[in-house]
Amino acid sequence: MKKVCVLVKSCTYGMASPGEAYRAIIGLAGMDVDTSAVLVDDGVFAAIKGQDPSVIEMQSLELAYKSIGEFGAKLYIHKESMEKRGIKKDEIIEANMLDTDALRKMINEADAVITFT
Amino acid sequence: MTVGFMIRTGPYTSQNVDTFYEIAKRLLKKGHNVKAFLYEDGVLNVNSKINPPGERNIRDRMQELIDLGAEIKLCGICAKFRGQKKSDTIESAKHAGMAFLVSLIEKSDRFLSFGF
Numbered sequence: 643m644k645k646v647c648v649l650v651k652s653c654t655y656g657m658a659s660p661g662e663a664y665r666a667i668i669g670l671a672g673m674d675v676d677t678s679a680v681l682v683d684d685g686v687f688a689a690i691k692g693q694d695p696s697v698i699e700m701q702s703l704e705l706a707y708k709s710i711g712e713f714g715a716k717l718y719i720h721k722e723s724m725e726k727r728g729i730k731k732d733e734i735i736e737a738n739m740l741d742t743d744a745l746r747k748m749i750n751e752a753d754a755v756i757t758f759t
Numbered sequence: 760m761t762v763g764f765m766i767r768t769g770p771y772t773s774q775n776v777d778t779f780y781e782i783a784k785r786l787l788k789k790g791h792n793v794k795a796f797l798y799e800d801g802v803l804n805v806n807s808k809i810n811p812p813g814e815r816n817i818r819d820r821m822q823e824l825i826d827l828g829a830e831i832k833l834c835g836i837c838a839k840f841r842g843q844k845k846s847d848t849i850e851s852a853k854h855a856g857m858a859f860l861v862s863l864i865e866k867s868d869r870f871l872s873f874g875f
Binding site: 644646652657658659662665666669670672673675753754755756757758759 | 763765767798799836856857858860861864865867870872874875
């Protein structure tokens with residue numbers, strides 16, 4: 643089975659990228675591809691708890707990323723990106739934390755890397 | 760060798776699809792296989808109504824790759840969101856879903872993703 647690493651790098655709602663990444667993640671994982679989703683740079687904002695984008699008529703990315711485990715994907719959050727933005731662990735949804743070295747290793751070991759900037 | 764591509768940007772705004780065209784053309788001419796999945800604005804690259812006066816025609820370039828043997832498919836949902844019907848799409852580029860992306864990744868020896 644091939645390993646796919648999906649990097650989500652842009653901020654919630656300003657770009658379609660985190661939402662489109664979510665569609666790709668559940669599509670891949672739902673078809674039994676070994677899929678790891680990594681929120682990195684501004685992508686970490688997708689993990690903030692208590693999002694309510696109904697006022698801008700968009701779907702909640704918090705709920706989206708919270709659900710990817712149900713499709714078989716693994717969710718990771720880049721530790722340094724989170725710290726740089728002053729986000730604390732109790733402010734985000736449940737996810738695996740990874741540092742830059744672990745991220746580098748994951749990218750090296752992946753058969754395919756899809757970056758959503 | 761089979762090389763898989765994912766193109767996430769449309770025509771004329773960025774160079775991504777032009778880079779894809781140049782790489783894919785050379786691969787095909789050397790006898791390699793090329794498969795591509797057009798995602799998000801990438802679906803617009805096979806819009807049959809593309810008509811740039813005096814400029815390179817991206818639609819024709821995609822058609823050229825298909826004629827050389829490339830398999831190019833576009834995300835049906837992305838096309839729907841952008842109001843691009845099948846009748847607005849070059850005939851040889853077929854609508855597909857994530858299953859195509861999965862098979863593309865599974866079958867490719869190399870995978871290249873072009874986005875922002």
